[in-house]
Amino acid sequence: MSEFFTVSVLVATLASGIRLATPYLFAALGETVGQRSGVLNLGVDGVMLLGAFFAHWTALETGNLWLAVLVGLATGLVMGGIYALITLYFKAEQGISGIGIFLFGLGFSDLMFEVKIGSPKFTKQLPDVDIPFLADIPEIGELFSQSLLTYGAFIMVPAVALLLRRTTFGMNVRAVGENPQAADSLGVSVNRVRLTTILIGNSMAGVAGAALVLEAKVFQPNLTQGLGFIAVALVYFGAWRPLYVMAGALLYGLVQATVIRWKVLDIISREFSDIAAMAPAVLTVVALIVLAGRVQAPSALTKPFERH
C-alpha cells in the first residue's frame, strides 16, 4: 500500500482519473440539459457506441482526429433528431424507447464494425496539451497536461450551468421541465425547447463516445460496457446540477483509476479487483437511496407534452 501513497503515484492516479471522467462528463452533462427540459434519454449508451464507432472509423480512414470528434458529434445530432421524432411527435414512452435506441446502437455499431473494419485497428491518441505555467509546477504538473477534449468537458460544466441559469433559453428549459402547461401559455414552444435540448444532449453523447474511443485508440463491440447508463444515473446523483454532476463523474473516474493503479501495483489481488469492479454500480445504488426523496426531479420528467 505504501507504494501507492507517494506523490508521483497519487498525482498520476488523479490525472488518469480526470482523463477517465471525460466521457462520463460529456454524456452526463448532455443528459442533464435534456432532463431539465423533462426528457429522459436512456439511449445514451447506444448513441455513445454509434458516436464511438463513426469517430473511430473516421480516424482510421482520414487520420484526422478532430474530424473524428466532429463526426461523433454529428452522429449524436442524427440520433437526437430520431429521438426527438419518437418522443416529441409520436410521444412514445421514454424509458422504453431509450432501450430501443440503446439496442439499435449496440447492434448497429457492432454490425458496422464487423463489416467495415473487422479486426481491432489502432488510431492515434489526441495529444496532451500543457496548460502554460500550471503544467510546469513540480510534482503536480501532470494534472494540467490533458487532451483538449478533457479540458473541453470541464469547460462544459460552467457553460451548461450558465446556459441553464442565466440565459432566456435556460429559463425556458427549466420552465418546460417543471410546468410545460404554464410555459406553453406564456408562448414558449415546449416541443421546440425540448427538440433543442435533445439535440444538445445527444450530440454531447456522440462526443462522449468519440472521447472514449480516441482514448482507447481501438473500437470493439459494446465498447462502453454500460458507461452511458451510469452517465444517466450521474444526473440523478448530481441532483440535476452541472457542478454536482461533475463531482460524480470525477468520483467515478477516480475510483476506476485507483482500481487500475492498485491492480498494476499488485496491491490488490485479481479476485479483489473483480469485486472492486462492482464499486461504481453499487455506489450509484447507494447514492440513489440516499438522495431519493431529498432531491426533486424536474416535475415533467418523462411526461410528453399535450396541449389541453
Place this chain on the structure above:
Amino acid sequence: MQRIVGAVVPLLAAVAAFLCAAIILLFLGASPWEGFTALVDGAFGDVNSLSQTAVRATPLLLVGAGISISFRASVINIGGEGQIVAGALLSTIVALNFPDVPRPLLIPAVMLAGVIGGGFWGAIPGVLKAYASVNEILSTIMLNIVAVQFLNYMLRSPLIDPREIEAGTRIPQTERLSDNAALPTLIDGTRLHLGVPIAIAAAVLAYVVLWRTPLGFRLRAVGHSPDAAKAAGIPVKRSIVAALAMSGAMCGLAGAILVFGSEGQRLITDGTSAGFTGSAGFNGIVAALFGGLHPLWTIPSSFLFGGLLTGATSLQRALQVPAAMAVALNGIVVVFVVSSGRVRERINAMVDARKEFDRATNDDPPPPTHEPVEAPA
C-alpha cells in the same frame, strides 16, 4: 374498427422495421430478398431450425412474460440481464453442491434455485422503489452491472473449474455440471429440450396469476391507479415488491434453463452479460412489447424473435451479414412499437372524424337503431 386498428398497427410497425432491415441489407451490398429467404429458412426451415428457434425463444418468453407482470403493475423492469445471471448463479451453485441427487429431484431443484435467485435480485429494486422511492429503471440497470461483475468474480475465483487452474488457462467457467441436472432433449437429434415446455407453462401461469387470482388483481389495480388502489385497501408497496420479485423470478428461471439446456452444461462468462444471456434481458422486452405486454401473446411473439436470432446466424453464414443485425433490428422494432401508440390514436381520431363528417354532411336522418314496427293493417 378500433379493434382492427389495434391489431394492424403492430403489424405496420413490423413491416416498417423490415423495411429498415432491407435498407441496411442493400447498404451492405446484400440482396434483401436473398437475405430474408436465408433468414426465414434458417429460422423455420426444418425441424432442426425450428427447435433451435424454440430454444432461442425460451429466455425471451420468460423475460417477456415476467416483464408483462411488472408492466401491468406500472413498474418498468430493465433488470432482466442481472436477474438471469442471478438465477443462473444460484442454480449452478445448487448443481455443484448436490451433483448426485437423482434427476427427478435435481432438475426441479435447480429450476427452483433459478426462480429464487432471480426473484431475490428482482425484489431488491422492488424494495428500493416501494420503501425508498428509488427509480426502478436506474436501480435495475445498476443491478445488471453489479450482477455481471459478481458473475465474473465467482467464475474467476470460487466457482472456477479446478482443471482450469491446474492447466493454467484460467478460463472463467465452472466444471461440467452434473448430468442429473441437464434438461432432457425432447426430440432426438435436435436441441429441443424440456426448458421450452417449462417456459410455456410459466407464461401460462403468469397469465393465470395476473387475471385469475386476487394477487394479480391487486397488481393490475396498482398499475391502473396507485391512489385508487391504496384507497381500496390494497397494500401498494408490497404489490410493487411482488411485481418485481415475480418478474425477476421468471428471468431467473430463464437463467437456470440457459445453463442446464446449454450444450456445454456449464456456466461460462466472457466478461459481459450479453456473452451469457445473449442480451435476452433486453430482447425479452422487445418480445413482450410486440406481444402487447400479455403473457400469452408473448408466446408467439417470442417465437418470432427467437426466429430472428436463429435466422440472423444463417444470414451471417449465407451472406456474411453479421448476426449483430438482429440486435439492431430489435432496437428498431422497439422504437416502432412504442411509437405506434400515437399512430393508433391518430387513425382512431381520423375514423371518428370521418364518421362525424359523414353524419354532418348526410341529409338523410341517421338510420333508426330498431326497425320501425309496422302498424297492423
